[in-house]
Amino acid sequence: MDLKRYIRTVPNWPKPGVMFRDITTLLTSPEGFAQATDELAAHYRSLDFDKFAAIESRGFVFGAVLARAFNKPLVLLRKPGKLPAATERMEYSLEYGTDAIEVHKDAVSAGDRVVVIDDLLATGGTALAAIQLMEKLGGKVVEVGFVIDLPDVGGAKKLKAAGYTIFRLVQFEGD
Amino acid sequence: MDLKRYIRTVPNWPKPGVMFRDITTLLTSPEGFAQATDELAAHYRSLDFDKFAAIESRGFVFGAVLARAFNKPLVLLRKPGKLPAATERMEYSLEYGTDAIEVHKDAVSAGDRVVVIDDLLATGGTALAAIQLMEKLGGKVVEVGFVIDLPDVGGAKKLKAAGYTIFRLVQFEGD
Numbered sequence: 001m002d003l004k005r006y007i008r009t010v011p012n013w014p015k016p017g018v019m020f021r022d023i024t025t026l027l028t029s030p031e032g033f034a035q036a037t038d039e040l041a042a043h044y045r046s047l048d049f050d051k052f053a054a055i056e057s058r059g060f061v062f063g064a065v066l067a068r069a070f071n072k073p074l075v076l077l078r079k080p081g082k083l084p085a086a087t088e089r090m091e092y093s094l095e096y097g098t099d100a101i102e103v104h105k106d107a108v109s110a111g112d113r114v115v116v117i118d119d120l121l122a123t124g125g126t127a128l129a130a131i132q133l134m135e136k137l138g139g140k141v142v143e144v145g146f147v148i149d150l151p152d153v154g155g156a157k158k159l160k161a162a163g164y165t166i167f168r169l170v171q172f173e174g175d
Numbered sequence: 176m177d178l179k180r181y182i183r184t185v186p187n188w189p190k191p192g193v194m195f196r197d198i199t200t201l202l203t204s205p206e207g208f209a210q211a212t213d214e215l216a217a218h219y220r221s222l223d224f225d226k227f228a229a230i231e232s233r234g235f236v237f238g239a240v241l242a243r244a245f246n247k248p249l250v251l252l253r254k255p256g257k258l259p260a261a262t263e264r265m266e267y268s269l270e271y272g273t274d275a276i277e278v279h280k281d282a283v284s285a286g287d288r289v290v291v292i293d294d295l296l297a298t299g300g301t302a303l304a305a306i307q308l309m310e311k312l313g314g315k316v317v318e319v320g321f322v323i324d325l326p327d328v329g330g331a332k333k334l335k336a337a338g339y340t341i342f343r344l345v346q347f348e349g350d
Contacts, residue, residue, distance in 0.1 A: 010259035020259045027239075028226070028248040028282055037243055051203070057232035061251075064202075064236040065243045068212055073203040074236070084185035084195045107203055 003039070004170045006032030007148065021148050021172055023058060023119050036147055037065045039169050040117075044070065049113040049142050053077050055101070055130055058119035062147060066117060075107040075114070077130050088136050092129035101129050103137070110138030121146040121168060124155025131164060143167055178214070179345045181207030182323065196323050196347055198233060198294050211322055212240045214344050215292075219245065224288040224317050228252050230276070230305055233294035237322060241292060250282040250289070252305050263311050267304035276304050278312070285313030296321040296343060299330025306339060318342055 006026040013020040026032040040062065053075040054063025060076065067074035080089065080100045087102040108114065116130045121144075131141045141164060149156050149168035159166050181201040188195040201207040215237065228250040229238025235251065242249035255264065255275045262277040283289065289309045296302060296319075306316045316339060324331050324343035334341050 008260065013259040022259050024251055024258065024260075024279055024282065027242070028250060030242070030246045030248060033243060033249060034246065057235055057253075058251075060232055060235040061239040061249070064239045067202070067205070068208060068240045071205045071209065073205060074208060075203060076199055076233075076236075078232075083199065084188040084197050085183065085199075104199055107199065 001031070001035070003032065003035055003147075004172070006036075007170070007172075009172075019172070021120065021150070023147060026147075027061065036169060037062065037069070040066055040145060040147075041069050043167055044115065044145070047115065047142060049115045051075055051108070051112060051114055053103070053108070053114050053116045053130065053134060055116065055118040055126060056082075059117050062119060062145075063117040066115075073107075075103060077101050077103050077116070077133065088133060090129040090133040090136065092125045094125065099126075101126065101133060103133055105137060108134055108137040108139040112137075112139040113142045114139045116141055116144040118144070118146055120148045120150070121155040121159075121166065122150050122153040124158040127155065127159060127166075128162065131159075131162075148172060176206070176210070178207065178210055178322075179347070181211075182345070184347075194347070196295065196325070198322060201322075202236065211344060212237065212244070215241055215320060215322075216244050218342055219290065219320070222290065222317060224290045226250055226283070226287060226289055228278070228283070228289050228291045228305065228309060230291065230293040230301060231257075234292050237294060238292040241290075248282075250278060252276050252278050252291075252308065263308060265304040265308040265311065267300045269300065274301075276301065276308060278308055280312065283309055283312040283314040287312075287314040288317050289314045291316055291319040293319070293321055295323045295325070296330040296334075296341065297325050297328040299333040302330065302334060302341075303337065306334075306337075323347060
């Protein structure tokens with residue numbers, strides 16, 4: 001089945017005019033979740049990389065299944081203040097204000113080839129911060145993988161313009 | 176290898192006197208992550224249940240792998256304000272103040288047999304709220320599964336006293 005049919009659209013959330021793409025309905029469908037993770041795994045089978053880095057918190061769902069399937073390390077990219085050992089951090093701009101993501105310094109080594117995983121690509125702000133965070137530790141992000149891309153919001157264009165490769169299972173355009 | 180050896184202990188975090196048990200070092204070890212998820216899966220193979228419900232956010236890591244391994248639905252139990260469709264919520268007490276967890280109302284149906292998954296059992300406050308949240312929707316929690324139990328903090332005792340079954344892979348007692 002078309003993967004998009006497992007994804008629920010919730011209009012006007014979190015604010016008027018936004019069509020929110022909700023993956024919880026994909027996760028409660030064993031067929032949908034299997035298809036999504038199998039399609040991601042099939043893609044990554046041909047890529048040369050060392051570890052997955054998953055963005056909190058829905059990225060953890062897909063990153064965990066992939067890391068286990070490939071027998072590769074899973075690195076957690078977390079919101080500030082969640083990681084107990086020595087961390088590196090990268091700030092990024094939001095519509096109003098800034099946010100940041102953190103990673104344990106010893107989770108990525110110089111030369112590591114990293115695949116960053118998140119569920120959804122919108123503005124690309126978090127994904128770009130994740131890439132820069134990996135690079136701060138000497139890692140190389142070989143690809144950023146998403147279940148959903150919202151190309152109208154501009155994230156894919158921004159990441160490609162910065163020289164990075166992205167992969168996504170489905171796209172939702174317009175409203 | 177003993178699973179505990181994959182788990183890093185960070186002293187005095189998040190506050191003085193606390194020995195924080197850090198699973199990120201288990202996740203960056205493919206052997207450790209495989210062992211933990213295989214041991215959980217081996218246990219759940221003999222249990223009769225319908226779906227996994229995973230607690231945000233480290234619970235997502237283990238819940239996702241289990242849901243995929245068993246071809247069962249994965250329900251996300253999230254912090255307030257994250258779920259876009261109609262939700263049910265359960266508040267619980269913290270040391271100071273209260274917190275809450277939410278779930279989509281249509282993610283659990285009356286009669287569903289649910290296994291709740293989280294990474295760590297400490298006071299049991301979040302786990303008990305998760306159980307009550309499932310019950311509010313008519314579900315029955317057949318077990319709550321954790322990677323780590325800290326029995327000295329009292330969560331296991333509290334959940335058992337309330338009549339619930341727990342399962343954990345490892346225990347850390349004292350400091």
